[in-house]
Amino acid sequence: MNKSTTFLPTLMxxxxxxxKKAWFRYVSFGVxxxxxxxxxxxxxxxxxxxxxxxYFSIAALGFQVLLGYSGQISLGHTAFIGVGAYVSGxxxxxxxxxxxxxxxxxxxxxxxxxxxxxxxxLRLEGYYLAIATLGLAESIRIVFIEAHGFxxxxxxxxxxxxxxxxxxxxxxxxxxxxxxxxxxxxxxxYNFINAATGRALAAMRSSQSAAQAMGVSLFKxxxxxxxxxxxxxxxxxxxxxxxxxxxxxxxxxxxxxxNLVVACIVGGIASIEGAVIGAAFVVAMPELLRIVPGLxxxxxxxxxxxxxxxxxxxxxxPGGLVNVASDIGKLRSRLSKGxxxxxxxxxxxxx
Amino acid sequence: MLPNKSILKVEHLSIxxxxxxxxxxxxxxxxxxxxxxxxxxxxxxxxxxxxCITKFYTPDSGNAWFHTKQGKxxxxxxxxxxxxxxxxxxxxxxxxxxxxxxSILDNLLIGAHSQFKTGVLAQSFRLRKAVxxxxxxxxxxxxxxxxxxxxxKDAELVGGQPYGTLKRIELAxxxxxNPKLIILDEPAAGLNGTETQALAGLIKQIRIDFNxxxxxxxxxxxxxxxxxxxxCAISFGKKLAEGTxxxxxxNQSVQEAYLGKDE
Numbered sequence: 001m002n003k004s005t006t007f008l009p010t011l012m013x014x015x016x017x018x019x020k021k022a023w024f025r026y027v028s029f030g031v032x033x034x035x036x037x038x039x040x041x042x043x044x045x046x047x048x049x050x051x052x053x054x055y056f057s058i059a060a061l062g063f064q065v066l067l068g069y070s071g072q073i074s075l076g077h078t079a080f081i082g083v084g085a086y087v088s089g090x091x092x093x094x095x096x097x098x099x100x101x102x103x104x105x106x107x108x109x110x111x112x113x114x115x116x117x118x119x120x121x122l123r124l125e126g127y128y129l130a131i132a133t134l135g136l137a138e139s140i141r142i143v144f145i146e147a148h149g150f151x152x153x154x155x156x157x158x159x160x161x162x163x164x165x166x167x168x169x170x171x172x173x174x175x176x177x178x179x180x181x182x183x184x185x186x187x188x189x190y191n192f193i194n195a196a197t198g199r200a201l202a203a204m205r206s207s208q209s210a211a212q213a214m215g216v217s218l219f220k221x222x223x224x225x226x227x228x229x230x231x232x233x234x235x236x237x238x239x240x241x242x243x244x245x246x247x248x249x250x251x252x253x254x255x256x257x258x259n260l261v262v263a264c265i266v267g268g269i270a271s272i273e274g275a276v277i278g279a280a281f282v283v284a285m286p287e288l289l290r291i292v293p294g295l296x297x298x299x300x301x302x303x304x305x306x307x308x309x310x311x312x313x314x315x316x317x318p319g320g321l322v323n324v325a326s327d328i329g330k331l332r333s334r335l336s337k338g339x340x341x342x343x344x345x346x347x348x349x350x351x
Numbered sequence: 352m353l354p355n356k357s358i359l360k361v362e363h364l365s366i367x368x369x370x371x372x373x374x375x376x377x378x379x380x381x382x383x384x385x386x387x388x389x390x391x392x393x394x395x396x397x398x399x400x401x402x403c404i405t406k407f408y409t410p411d412s413g414n415a416w417f418h419t420k421q422g423k424x425x426x427x428x429x430x431x432x433x434x435x436x437x438x439x440x441x442x443x444x445x446x447x448x449x450x451x452x453x454s455i456l457d458n459l460l461i462g463a464h465s466q467f468k469t470g471v472l473a474q475s476f477r478l479r480k481a482v483x484x485x486x487x488x489x490x491x492x493x494x495x496x497x498x499x500x501x502x503x504k505d506a507e508l509v510g511g512q513p514y515g516t517l518k519r520i521e522l523a524x525x526x527x528x529n530p531k532l533i534i535l536d537e538p539a540a541g542l543n544g545t546e547t548q549a550l551a552g553l554i555k556q557i558r559i560d561f562n563x564x565x566x567x568x569x570x571x572x573x574x575x576x577x578x579x580x581x582x583c584a585i586s587f588g589k590k591l592a593e594g595t596x597x598x599x600x601x602n603q604s605v606q607e608a609y610l611g612k613d614e
Contacts, residue, residue, distance in 0.1 A: 188475040188476070189475075191474060191475050191476070191477050192471050192474040192475040195474035195481065195485060196460070196463075196464060196467040196469070196474060196485070197471045197474055199450075199453070199457055199460055199461050199464070200461070200464055202450055202452070202453055202457075202461075203450050203461050203464075206450040206451060206452065206453075207448040207449070207450060209407070209444060209448050210444070210448035210449065210450065210461070211433075211461075212407070212432045212433050213405065213407075213432075213435075213436060213441070213442050213444070213448070214436055214441075214461050214462055214464045214465065214524070214528070215433050215434070215435075215436040215437050215464045215465030215528070216433055216461075216464055217431070217433040218433070224471060228471075
């Protein structure tokens with residue numbers, strides 16, 4: 001007791017200093033997220049939902065690079081998650097190769113696929129790109145159904161928890177592993193977004209003329225964002241395959257692609273944290289609705305609510321849910337001081 | 352093709368939109384370290400000339416020979432729009448094109464984009480070379496912000512800054528790319544008399560401090576006559592006259608184009 005009272009005053013400023021570093025925030029977030037299943041009373045099905053949130057966060061994070069940071073849309077990204085899932089499953093189960101190699105392949109293959117398809121599709125813009133990616137995803141889904149030798153079609157592909165260097169993961173440790181991957185990717189994205197690449201993307205989004213005049217090749221950065229997002233989708237797929245240990249073509253439908261869009265917009269466009277919050281929203285919301293009496297029995301209630309929420313957010317809260325905490329903080333300080341609210345933080349500049 | 356003492360030589364440049372000849376067989380030449388003015392009444396095709404030599408438009412015919420900062424002579428017409436700045440020619444826009452949601456410092460750093468050598472991977476993993484490069488250009492950006500009289504505003508967002516400041520930020524951004532030739536599209540538009548005076552001084556100073564040439568398109572005669580050593584007057588995409596400010600001021604056809612013909 002006595003020790004902690006002398007310890008705290010020295011610890012707090014250090015923590016505050018560390019908190020300014022994005023990696024520290026993300027690692028702390030990861031530790032909390034990884035510890036959630038340990039909360040007493042957490043059921044196994046709730047732990048599964050958490051796993052769903054984490055794998056989908058990885059995909060949403062990649063999608064944020066595309067939608068939020070580069071300003072392009074795709075309605076077919078689930079197909080790339082599917083590719084990642086089947087590729088990783090096949091490599092481990094059928095080829096007997098190590099799990100890390102499978103994850104790598106699940107990232108690289110969709111990345112290359114994204115590059116090649118991007119070379120063609122990115123000549124299109126806006127609606128046309130959306131339609132092209134939608135069509136593309138459907139054709140890839142047909143491949144999932146028909147390529148029986150590779151995907152087992154509708155019978156489904158069964159897989160196991162990962163095994164790395166003789167260590168056999170179980171459900172809990174696979175979940176922790178997924179969280180670690182998510183945190184690592186969040187840090188990587190943060191780093192390049194707050195560097196020349198991120199500025200080039202921001203310029204491209206805001207003024208294409210300015211971007212070009214300053215030497216930003218629009219095509220190169222569009223393609224890069226597209227390939228990064230497909231690569232992340234592939235990693236998400238590999239995580240899915242080895243957490244849920246099962247995949248079939250019905251999972252990789254266009255509804256899931258739309259959920260990526262919803263996640264990025266509702267969570268907060270062009271925000272790393274927003275992608276994760278949004279992913280948590282789209283994954284957890286249907287589950288929460290199930291508990292609500294009356295609503296729980298209505299089929300598709302969550303779809304309707306997703307639609308309503310996306311409209312509400314776009315109209316009244318375009319910054320997304322990621323701003324809720326800071327807006328409440330501002331509101332409180334305004335109410336308590338009665339003064340003008342402080343200017344929006346530009347902490348990434350100061351770092 | 353291009354004499355050593357020149358930085359840019361435009362030869363027989365033509366472009367038309369539909370039936371309209373926006374630029375018609377225009378030729379002019381800018382010397383090293385010269386401040387050169389391109390003037391003409393509204394709709395004369397001045398900005399179109401800019402857009403042609405910076406490759407926002409591809410001219411129908413003609414050449415634009417340029418001494419690059421790498422020491423080569425190239426025809427700008429053969430290059431892509433995003434490669435121009437790397438060759439040493441950088442532009443501003445008539446309607447200020449800045450990234451509103453970024454800070455002033457970040458906007459300047461975008462100006463250095465062509466200078467960055469590290470790729471997205473090095474940046475993602477914050478490799479030493481990427482961090483050093485970032486810091487190098489941050490330091491440079493801060494000193495240019497200081498130079499432009501915007502010291503202390505580094506972290507302020509561009510959105511919401513007064514118009515005169517926006518013009519300065521855009522000019523500051525051009526300096527980040529180590530240009531050999533800065534081309535300014537109506538830099539005095541929207542500025543008041545005092546601000547225009549200050550701008551004239553600034554342009555002259557930049558030419559000395561950054562050892563570069565300046566090409567400016569302008570409406571504002573006080574600025575053009577005050578800073579330009581040589582002027583090309585155009586009307587309906589055609590060259591009317593070329594010469595020193597005094598020659599241009601006294602030129603009959605220039606006067607007619609601006610003020611109309613005496614009947």
